[in-house]
Amino acid sequence: xxxxxxxxxxxxxxxxxxxxxxxxxxxxxxxxxxxxxxxxxxxxxxxxxxxxxxxxxxxxxxxxxxxxxxxxxxxxxxxxxxxxxxxxxxxxxxxxxxxxxxxxxxxxxxxxxxxxxxxxxxxxxxxxxxxxxxxxxxxxxxxxxxxxxxxxxxxxxxxxxxxxxxxxxxxxxxxxxxxxxxxxxxxxxxxxxxxxxxxxxxxxxxxxxxxxxxxxxxxxxxxxxxxxxxxxxxxxxxxxxxxxxxxxxxxxxxxxxxxxxxxxxxxxxxxxxxxxxxxxxxxxxxxxxxxxxxxxxxxxxxxxxxxxxxxxxxxxxxxxxxxxxx
Amino acid sequence: xxxxxxxxxxxxxxxxxxxxxxxxxxxxxxxxxxxxxxxxxxxxxxxxxxxxxxxxxxxxxxxxxxxxxxxxxxxxxxxxxxxxxxxxxxxxxxxxxxxxxxxxxxxxxxxxxxxxxxxxxxxxxxxxxxxxxxxxxxxxxxxxxxxxxxxxxxxxxxxxxxxxxxxxxxxxxxxxxxxxxxxxxxxxxxxxxxxxxxxxxxxxxxxxxxxxxxxxxxxxxxxxxxxxxxxxxxxxxxxxxxxxxxxxxxxxxxxxxxxxxxxxxxxxxxxxxxxxxxxxxxxxxxxxxxxxxxxxxxxxxxxxxx
Numbered sequence: 179x180x181x182x183x184x185x186x187x188x189x190x191x192x193x194x195x196x197x198x199x200x201x202x203x204x205x206x207x208x209x210x211x212x213x214x215x216x217x218x219x220x221x222x223x224x225x226x227x228x229x230x231x232x233x234x235x236x237x238x239x240x241x242x243x244x245x246x247x248x249x250x251x252x253x254x255x256x257x258x259x260x261x262x263x264x265x266x267x268x269x270x271x272x273x274x275x276x277x278x279x280x281x282x283x284x285x286x287x288x289x290x291x292x293x294x295x296x297x298x299x300x301x302x303x304x305x306x307x308x309x310x311x312x313x314x315x316x317x318x319x320x321x322x323x324x325x326x327x328x329x330x331x332x333x334x335x336x337x338x339x340x341x342x343x344x345x346x347x348x349x350x351x352x353x354x355x356x357x358x359x360x361x362x363x364x365x366x367x368x369x370x371x372x373x374x375x376x377x378x379x380x381x382x383x384x385x386x387x388x389x390x391x392x393x394x395x396x397x398x399x400x401x402x403x404x405x406x407x408x409x410x411x412x413x414x415x416x417x418x419x420x421x422x423x424x425x426x427x428x429x430x431x432x433x434x435x436x437x438x439x440x441x442x443x444x445x446x447x448x449x450x451x452x453x454x455x456x457x458x459x460x461x462x463x464x465x466x467x468x469x470x471x472x473x474x475x476x477x478x479x480x481x482x483x484x485x486x487x488x489x490x491x492x493x494x495x496x497x498x499x500x501x502x503x504x
Numbered sequence: 505x506x507x508x509x510x511x512x513x514x515x516x517x518x519x520x521x522x523x524x525x526x527x528x529x530x531x532x533x534x535x536x537x538x539x540x541x542x543x544x545x546x547x548x549x550x551x552x553x554x555x556x557x558x559x560x561x562x563x564x565x566x567x568x569x570x571x572x573x574x575x576x577x578x579x580x581x582x583x584x585x586x587x588x589x590x591x592x593x594x595x596x597x598x599x600x601x602x603x604x605x606x607x608x609x610x611x612x613x614x615x616x617x618x619x620x621x622x623x624x625x626x627x628x629x630x631x632x633x634x635x636x637x638x639x640x641x642x643x644x645x646x647x648x649x650x651x652x653x654x655x656x657x658x659x660x661x662x663x664x665x666x667x668x669x670x671x672x673x674x675x676x677x678x679x680x681x682x683x684x685x686x687x688x689x690x691x692x693x694x695x696x697x698x699x700x701x702x703x704x705x706x707x708x709x710x711x712x713x714x715x716x717x718x719x720x721x722x723x724x725x726x727x728x729x730x731x732x733x734x735x736x737x738x739x740x741x742x743x744x745x746x747x748x749x750x751x752x753x754x755x756x757x758x759x760x761x762x763x764x765x766x767x768x769x770x771x772x773x774x775x776x777x778x779x780x781x782x783x784x785x786x787x788x789x790x791x792x793x794x795x796x797x798x799x800x801x802x803x804x805x806x807x808x809x810x
Binding site: 207210211214215216217218219220221223224225227228230231232233234235236237238239241246248251252296297300301303304313314315316317318319320321322323324325326327329330331333334335339340342345346348349374377378382405406407431439442443457460461464465470473474477478480481485 | 521522525526528529532533536537539540541543546547550558559560561604605606608609611612613615617618619620624627628630631632633634635636637638639640641642643644647648659660662663665668693694695698719722723724725726730741742744745748749751774777778780781784785788789791792793795796
């Protein structure tokens with residue numbers, strides 16, 4: 179306190195009460211709030227944003243149980259009960275949509291999640307220097323390319339007649355493949371681009387976690403005769419385990435949402451059979467065909483599914499961590 | 505004591521193991537580098553080559569039949585330039601608004617002496633776990649009369665609570681609480697403290713937030729797809745989507761309209777697409793190294809540990 183002194187009080191701040199520097203236990207709630215009214219002013223715009231663009235739509239979720247019409251609004255449209263849910267569960271697409279959505283999300287998670295960990299562990303073994311930072315920079319760069327451009331590249335490079343990949347396949351004596359037009363290729367291509375585009379960013383997060391591991395642990399392990407693999411297994415991996423857990427839960431929390439825009443862009447009439455997921459269906463039924471209540475119900479179902487998955491995986495992670503602590 | 509760690513064999517084993525490991529790591533990392541760079545390099549090469557050679561699979565590493573026709577057509581196209589202009593407008597506005605919201609709310613939530621901060625934090629955090637979904641969100645934007653306006657590109661996604669939490673963690677760890685006591689003794693108001701003391705001390709955080717929002721907004725396309733109907737207002741990403749993915753090169757007219765036959769338009773259309781990927785990717789790839797340094801410094805990864 180004494181070192182951080184003290185200029186003349188500024189006259190333009192009449193609300194400052196210099197006699198109460200430590201207000202926490204003393205003054206009443208109202209007084210403490212009045213003292214900091216400007217802080218509430220600072221947060222007011224963000225709060226207003228949250229109310230309008232987050233809570234208002236949440237309130238609007240009720241149209242899933244109503245027959246929405248624009249004149250009566252969210253709260254005034256007539257009730258419809260579970261009619262929209264029943265229609266969706268009874269529809270022909272329901273099973274396919276569910277399978278496509280969960281299949282895509284889980285494959286994407288299982289394949290793409292470990293890649294940045296492996297890359298980070300390997301890169302971490304390189305001596306710090308120019309080579310390492312160049313490699314890191316290259317692996318990181320696709321993070322900044324937009325989804326639209328990545329998918330645009332796919333259409334160019336995978337084109338059946340003119341694309342580079344098919345020209346290579348042809349050169350090697352294989353059959354040209356209709357990548358963007360066949361249902362069985364949708365998922366592999368989708369997951370492949372996730373790995374290509376997103377691994378770098380996560381890798382950097384893991385590298386930061388690895389950098390914070392005490393080097394003494396490595397030295398001690400080395401003195402004890404641990405080889406590279408053993409140090410990887412018993413020093414590095416436990417060191418980044420908390421980061422892995424956090425990123426895993428984040429990934430699971432977004433399981434049903436993140437991939438939606440890319441799925442929409444990669445959709446063609448020919449691969450619809452496997453590329454139609456719940457979210458793209460909501461977009462089509464809701465915004466293109468204006469079936470607001472029906473598609474809001476489907477969206478709500480998707481959120482609930484996501485929540486269930488999140489809770490399941492969260493329990494799994496905490497059990498694994500509990501096991502690791504013993 | 506008998507040697508618990510026999511000196512000879514493990515050293516040998518370790519060096520052999522280490523060499524094997526280095527080889528595997530070099531292979532994997534080298535493979536990853538090639539897998540990322542080659543497609544990008546190929547697209548650059550293809551954008552400068554005779555489309556017939558590219559389409560026939562005769563171009564692999566270096567341009568053949570060098571041409572800059574693709575770029576010339578692209579850069580003389582009004583639709584593309586209008587997209588770039590729109591994107592610049594939306595991106596700069598949205599970045600300013602988002603950063604203002606994130607920094608102010610992150611700072612206020614970081615203050616431990618603020619009455620009701622728990623309630624406020626809970627309100628913010630709720631939005632990380634619950635979401636109205638696409639349809640109610642669309643209807644709210646429509647009810648507000650924002651459809652087809654600049655604000656539809658700025659407001660609906662202005663605040664990601666995840667970023668607020670990063671900012672909050674940063675303010676808590678990097679700005680000592682005692683600073684406020686000192687400035688209060690000096691008679692500084694909360695506003696003055698925030699703008700003249702806290703913000704100047706938080707340059708790394710501000711840098712990260714500006715960067716994240718710039719890239720994010722520049723690359724966004726979905727809000728434009730659902731909120732904008734008027735194609736003169738389309739941002740670059742939506743223009744790109746229409747040309748790259750929906751192949752509206754010919755339909756856009758101006759890019760290949762001077763060409764006589766459909767086949768010719770098709771052929772040059774591919775060239776334009778390659779050029780388009782390069783033009784839209786290059787700025788971001790140039791920014792990338794700086795971005796990386798900033799992100800490392802600004803404690804984005806540190807926030808994960810909180």
